[in-house]
Amino acid sequence: MTTLTRPKASLEGVASAGRALTLLSAFRKGDDAVSLAELTARTGLVKTTIMRLAISMEEHGYLIRLPDGSYRLGAELFRLGSVYQQSFRVEAHVMPALEKLVAATGESASFYVRSGQQRLCLYRVDSPHPLRLHVRQGDMRPMDDSAIAQVLRFFETIPLSAAAAATQLPLYTGGASDPHIAGMATPVFGPGESFAGALCLTGPVTRFDRKAAQDAADILLRVAADLTRSLGGRPQGPR
Template sequence: MTRKPRAVPALEGVASAERTLALLSAFRKGDATLTLAELSARTGLVKSTIMRLAVSLEAFGYLSRTGDGEYRLEAELLRLGMIYQQSFRLEAHVMPVLEKLVEKTGESASFYIRRDEQRLCLFRADSPHRLRLHVRQGDLLPMDSSAIAQVLRLFTTVPLPAEAAMLDFPLYTGGVSDPHVAGMASPVFGPDAQFAGALTLAGPLARLTEETGRNIAPLLRDAATALTRSLGGRMPEIPTPPPTAAPRKPR
């Protein structure tokens, strides 16, 4: 007799744990200390709740209180961060995202980084179709006008150009470097909004048409957002281009 698999019960988070994590996450780059009022403003928690949570965090070495009554992060967080860095494997974060994109779109998914004036395919999951773009992990390709190269070029430029604010990601190009190939690319970011690489889809232009690209764009965009979150990243602040001055009327 075949047993039916047991349904996994839906689990909910613990409210007190979520409040504690929100308190730690309130600290940003450059914050040496934060006042009780600043923590309350950033978390939406009342001051009495923050003070109670802080007592537990202090006991476990995550937080301390200065002589001025302000709060600062403590060394236990550094210890955990070092453990995370030692165990971190980019492949473990990227490959499941690529495989899911292939499953949903049927096209090959890759993760590219820039190497000078070339783009390096760091990770790849191939399309199940026989007709596909044959690129392997470790291949170096030119920084051409493809969507992939455009994203790599744009986000490795310092400072970030204002034109980035005017673009709608993912970018799509068809027949640019090869008349038979189309590609799409979205940026992925790591900690401190550092550019991590380009998450891409590529396939034959006959199948990955511009219309198809528009239909699957939300899948690639959501995947890039999820991978950014998985890497502990966030989108950078993109400067908006200055408004165009109105032409002067002749006197």
Template sequence: MADASKSRPAVEGVASADRALTVLSAFRKGDRALSLAELAARTGLVKSTIMRLAVSLEAHGYLARTEDGEYRLDAEVLRLGTIYTQSFRMEAHVMPVLEELVARTGETAAFYVRRGEQRLCLFRADSPHLLRMHVRVGDALPLDNSAIAQVLRAFSPRPLPAYVAALDLPIVTMGATDPHTGAIAMPVFGPGEALAGALSLSAPVSRWTPEVVAAARPVLAEAAATLTRRLGGEMPERPRAAAE
């Protein structure tokens, strides 16, 4: 994997910016608003510091104060999130592939990208089954031992030849993140063999019988190859496809 010191300028960050971003990152899925005490508990910052940071964040549209004196995310966060999604210009290519995977397998299909030491669900098409994974678009999960995380680690920022040669693609894991769920994942590439993201199928482990997994792996491998072509990429030196 590339040495981060060679790709980043040798400068220090700004402490105040770090603290402001820590406040924004304290918000989690389902939060409508957070009290000052909750922000302090989640960030480890003292209340007086949070209040000062909140003044600037409110001025720039990232936070808003409720009538109860709590804080909520404001419109600027949504604007940047929309720009982030649109900047990839991939939705028109990715979503048809996800929908076709759901139609062919009956399971949830998703496309993840790496964000630091997390995996971000960028696009998703739900299984018609009532019992299914409930990760939502925009959710960030750790780079754990799941199939999706393994793909993102192995091929980002560039494929690691020795490690990749040992992989049996698509990668299959059962119960890696949650004991009740399993996933199958395959890398997707853009121009220059750069990793575009991880294409995955997920389902409760009760539906991932050996026969179902064996049938789904070549379907996912085919979909990843199709999406790679549509994004102007090509698979790197023979990543191994699913066993016949």
């Protein structure tokens, strides 16, 4: 009896899908419509390839082609962004935590997750002070040497037990990403010791100096522990 065997599925990515994602990633903050020539320069793809990809992406709502031949992102991406936020299932827990931090410290509070080689501000509550770092929900920031990026980088790549034992929390940096901005961050966990993201406070270095950060450290750790519990995780003791 002859047995038919299926060929093993390739683990390699699909080139056309990769090019389509490259095209979407070429759009930047502040873009309204982007010309075909500019998309070619940003992606390295030839114009005919972009035009073929764009036809399929238009059909599925990811791109809109304007009469002058330029392109704009489509509404399907907004829908997926909303789905992502809902599926993350933390907004109802994170926003009250951020509001509590702002009320207690007077500084801006944010919750960041990593997105490739950048960090994404998923949720934020601004400081009541007019002098503050102007970051909005959905903004991407670099994975630099700031306390936020360090927490994201460290706790995503190292087992929780080893990371918690090796790290003095919360982390504080001043002037790491901007000479005028200081930040302090600590990790938040979900079920099974999964890393959920970085809870942080930011403010101008003239106000949020090391002394002010030290005064705010306990409240940041307590709120992070409470948030971890509400997400189904097990808080790590202050270190």
